[in-house]
Amino acid sequence: EVQLVESGGGLVQPGGSLRLSCAASGFTFSSYWMHWVRQAPGKGLVWVSRITSDGSSTSYADSVKGRFTISRDNAKNTLYLQMNSLRAEDTAVYYCAGGTPAYFDYWGQGTLVTVSS
């Protein structure tokens, strides 16, 4: 059974940092491009970032470029998102998703990040 389990969310002050993790199992993690997608409370889905299967290339949405860093450890079947200089508008449920450059086959259940003083 495919599983993606996010962790690391929580309450952080504006300007603070947080590192999200996503543990994968049930599929060949190292063969999949991985993404982070977020959803603010009551709002729609927003693509945040992606990383190639071997970790050699990354892309970001303009709203997080320069503040967030996506990475992966294929030996540990784990995806990461380092989030710095957090803002109130970064408050959302963050989903990790596995797939291709163009779509998402597998989704985790999400982890909530709240940026507030």
Add this chain to the structure above:
Amino acid sequence: QSALTQPRSVSGSPGQSVTISCTGTSSDVGGYNYVSWYQQHPGKAPKLMIYDVSERPSGVPDRFSGSKSGNTASLTISGLQVEDEADYYCCSYAGRYTLVFGGGTKLTVL
């Protein structure tokens, strides 16, 4: 990276068909055959329903179909069932290895 345009809501009765549109530009929807659709029930993770404009993953009922014309993609659900009531999101490749979602459409099955 502007969001794709979807109707906020659509509705239909059981057994009917509904179509949800997703309008972008020549830089995303119109430029690539990489449109996907996701179903999301309240409090749940999204689920892939359609990829590459019209392909259906295994396990997705053939009541769900996708198409594209110009800068507008569409998801059609035929033979509506109560369990189809959910939010639906389109997503398109937007070049430079970026992706963009639509704002989402709430489907109500009356």
